[in-house]
Amino acid sequence: MADVIDYKVYGDDMQMVEIELDPKEGVRAEAGMMMYMEDGIEMQTGTGGGLFSGFKRMITGESFFITTFMNNSSQKSRVGFAAPYPGKIVPLDLDKLGGAFLCQKDSFLCAAKGIDIEVAFTKRLGAGLFGGEGFILQKLSGDGMAFIHSGGTIIEKTLAAGETLRVDTGCLVGFSTSVDYDIQFIGGFKNALFGGEGIFLTRVTGPGLVYLQTLPFSRMADRIAAAAGGTRNEGGTKVKAENIIGSFLGND
Secondary structure, three states, X not given: OOOOOEEEEEOOOEOEEEEEEOOOOEXXXXXXXXXXXXXXXXXXXXXXXXXXXXXXXXXXXXXXXXXXEEEOOOOOEEEEEEOOOOEEEEEEEHHHHOOEEEEEOOOEEEEEOOOEEEEEEOOOHHHHHHXXXXXXXXXXXXXXXXXXXXXXXXXXXEEOOOOEEEEOHHHEEEXXXXXXXXXXXXXXXXXXXXXXXXXXXXXXXXXXXXXXXXXXXXXXXXXXXXXXXXXXXXXXXXXXXXXXXXXXXXXX
């Protein structure tokens, strides 16, 4: 059973979530997501389910480790987690979502101790090889709170049974396990060559809840790099595209 945690989301477009932990309560997060922690919070880093779980995350581009933040004091204490780029934080009560939720591999932020975090694969390997971000999903399982992050604005869709939505793969944040998910080829030489949206779309079919994001990080990075042409002249000095992206995100 997952720990029952209290939380508060701060900010608008650069959000963070503060988790309040009672004594002996904990919260789990991907490595590098923690912003601050008060006295009494201790970090316990592990693979989150054995070496195999760690290796599965590593080969999909995620961190090998999951960090648990435990309140080992005798009073309430707080820990904060910040979203990695502009967007919205979405609280998920897994108990009200059937005990599980699927999300894009880079959208998971943190979850109450007791929530299982594992890599889930799509049904067809071929779809994953050509579908970009849509191949690898994370499955959050349990009966407590989890938090995911979207880029830009979050759009919530509730699909009826049999209702279908075709989505740019990167714009899909997560969905209920009741939603059927597949990769669909757009077709047509001109679509593939000149469409600008890629030649594959994600097809989701209800019933269930679907979250979409208006600005996937991959799209923002591609547009900045394309506009910069790889480098940009700034006062007679060439500036690489990755430096422009870093400046935009506030990195040194």
